[in-house]
Amino acid sequence: MDVKLDLSSYVRVLKLASTPSWEEFSKISKIAGAGIILVGLLGFIIFAAMSFLPA
Structure with missing residues (x-):
């Protein structure tokens, strides 16, 4: 290591x-934000489907 x-490459990236x-x-x-809402909505739909369907 x-x-x-490593430090020089970090400094180069920060300069760019x-x-x-x-x-x-x-x-x-x-x-x-749209992606977060979409993933949350998908999770809620799966949760609702698993709650209402019989085990």
Whole structure:
């Protein structure tokens, strides 16, 4: 494990990173929120189906 090489690659990635614009951030937030709601809805549907169907 070469710590110096690891640190230099971390610093290189941080230098390349930039903050997103407001438009890009809001678009990503909407897509992520829709995904979370979709997964929650799917889980609720499975829960409801398992509750109402006889064992």
